[in-house]
Amino acid sequence: MNSQLNGRRLAILGFHKIGEPPPGGWASWFYVPETVFASQLRYLHENGWQLIDIGRFLKGLLDPESLPSRGALLTFDDGYRSNLQVAIPWLQRFGYPSVMFVPTQFIGGHNVFDDGSEPWEAMCDWDDLRELERLACSIQSHGVSHKGLSWLSPAELDQELRESKIVLEAGLGKPVEVLAYPYGDEGADRALTTAALKRAGYRAACLYGGGPNPVPVADSYRLMRVAMGPDTDLCSALGQQ
Numbered sequence: 001m002n003s004q005l006n007g008r009r010l011a012i013l014g015f016h017k018i019g020e021p022p023p024g025g026w027a028s029w030f031y032v033p034e035t036v037f038a039s040q041l042r043y044l045h046e047n048g049w050q051l052i053d054i055g056r057f058l059k060g061l062l063d064p065e066s067l068p069s070r071g072a073l074l075t076f077d078d079g080y081r082s083n084l085q086v087a088i089p090w091l092q093r094f095g096y097p098s099v100m101f102v103p104t105q106f107i108g109g110h111n112v113f114d115d116g117s118e119p120w121e122a123m124c125d126w127d128d129l130r131e132l133e134r135l136a137c138s139i140q141s142h143g144v145s146h147k148g149l150s151w152l153s154p155a156e157l158d159q160e161l162r163e164s165k166i167v168l169e170a171g172l173g174k175p176v177e178v179l180a181y182p183y184g185d186e187g188a189d190r191a192l193t194t195a196a197l198k199r200a201g202y203r204a205a206c207l208y209g210g211g212p213n214p215v216p217v218a219d220s221y222r223l224m225r226v227a228m229g230p231d232t233d234l235c236s237a238l239g240q241q
């Protein structure tokens, strides 16, 4: 067996919104139409990508040989209520687990952090988040205020990481151990960010962009994610051989 465990790969797919923009909104790249989403899920199934859940993902970081040769983790950023209504029924049809990264300040509110760049959308409230957990979608952290980490002082960085984890764990009664960096922004000082993540009790963190991660992963606090939009070509993004 070679150092890459015979070429094992872990693809983390990063989605935002599935389906149509809300009435009065506008289509952006971050909306994937349902028919396209379904074809992307079908592609994974037909090309030997085995979908894993958060438990198997975390185990795989410590025990790479427990991961499939082509493992895939489906993730959704920001916590849009439409994910529960539109994406989850498709995931249930395929029997696929998923992860949703939620900024805690906006639970039950709207995506005001997008500030006119994206349509106004309702965000999941606590009942929605509990329902998602029940439907095999694990809720994990996307910070508190959805600020890029490089905007924060070291004290604010600590506070964002700690508070979002504590609030989600208290609200959902389960561990929260994975972060997705808002805007994929890991902060200006990698060592400082890694230390803050470890202090707060996170075991992994996801960037936004890049391809599948070679297994074993080089740095579990800097995992690449395939940015998923309507024109993402999984054949080239996942580098099929």
Ligand SMILES: [Zn+2]
Binding pocket: 077, 078, 142, 146, 182, 183
């Ligand atoms: Zn986000």
